[in-house]
Amino acid sequence: MATYKRVVLASRPQGHVVPQNFRLEEVPVPALKEGELLVRNHYLSLDPYMRMRMEDVKSYAAPQAIGDTMVGGTVGEVVESKNPKFAAGDKVRGMFGWSEMGVSQGGGLVRLDTTDVPLSAYLGAVGMPGMTAWYGLTQINQPKEGETVVVSAASGAVGSVVGQLAKLRGCRAVGIAGGKEKCDYVVNELGFDACVDYKAGNLKENLAQATPDGIDGLFENVGGEIFDACLARMNPFGRVALCGMIAGYDGDPMPVYNMRYLLTMRLTLRGFIVSEHMDLWPQGLKELRELVAGGKLKFRESVAQGLEAAPEAFIGMLKGKNFGKQLVKLI
Known part of the structure; x- marks a missing residue:
């Protein structure tokens, strides 16, 4: 294989992301220097943070x-080292981005065991x-048995795990x-216990029916109207893990009118970036891996085929068209 494909950012979005913001390129496979390795990526992760x-x-x-x-995050196989x-043959997770291949000196790469966990699940x-x-729920929501935890974007890659862990x-x-x-899917x-x-x-009426005892922990992925409705259902001393605001990532307005509940319900609201808490990753990943391997944590994937499909799949994800984790299969 003499060349490989990658997708670069061609221009910054003016409002909503469009395919013209990306450009597909073909580049030569570099010769390795001492200490380097070459990875053939099998899957690319598409995530909302990329929009920001x-x-x-x-x-x-x-x-x-x-x-x-x-x-972007990737998983693949070392083809030369x-x-x-x-x-060669090691399965690894890295950050090679929207690319079929990547070269690394090993820093940041994680070797993966695919014996009882599929490669894409990483x-x-x-x-x-x-x-x-795991971090937002355990460290910020800090749920106690019997409490009500609400998560927006509940069928997505993050939200689906939050509810199951709760x-x-x-x-x-x-x-x-x-x-x-x-x-x-979320319920069955x-x-x-319920899904709105x-x-x-x-939204307001159905959320009230689904949370008759109010909300103790809110894991917020969306923002805007959904966040606003949940704030009005929060119990005193409730905790809000602010993970994402996808409703506004494309520049759409996100009015929130119920901010007074932060005061009147004495709420704790904390935004977080999980990559800033690497000290807890071994603990969290151990639990998650054991749950997936044991069939106690379920997940679903939307898989686009080929790197060329990445821009449209990304745009679709921002509009909620994906079901579960959005991936691009590269091989």
Whole structure:
């Protein structure tokens, strides 16, 4: 294989992301230097945070540079190695981005055991999304047995794990998702106690019915109207893990009118970036891996085929078209 494909950021979005913001390139496979290894990526992870990285604004991470390979998590196989810590055939997780191949000196790469956990799961339930769910729930929501935990985007890669972990801790888990199919999956397959369809047009009323005892822990992925409705249902001293605001990532307005509940209900609200808490990853990933391997943590994947499909799959994910973890299969 003399060349491989990658997708670079061609321009910054003006409002909603469009395919023209990306460019597909073919580049030569580099010759390895001592200490380097070459990875053939099998799967690429598409995640909402990538949308924020496309903007040239102040954030927790530097903006994606124009002309650079789009950022993203990958799993794949070492095909050549001049690094004594890795051998050809090793399965690894890294951050090679929207690219079929990648070269590394080994830093940041994690060797993976696929004996009882599929390779793709290391980008989902046993990867960054799973750890995001685990951290936000255990460290910020801090649920106690019998409490009610609500999670928006409940059928997605993060939200689906939050609810299942909450159930395992003896909580009432309530999801919010878009459409009957997703809500049925959240309740019937994932085991949530209830799921509110925000597209049904009765968000406030349906949320009140699903949370008769109020909300103790809110895991917020969406923002806007959904966040606003949940704030009005919070119990005194409730905890809000602010993970994402996907409703506003494309520049859409996200009015929130119920901020007074932060005061009147004495709420704790904390935003977090899971990559800033690497000290807890071994603990969280151990639990997640054991649960997936034992069949106690379920997950679903939406898989686009081929790197060329990544831009449209990413745009679709931002609009909620994916069901579960959005991946791109590269091989």
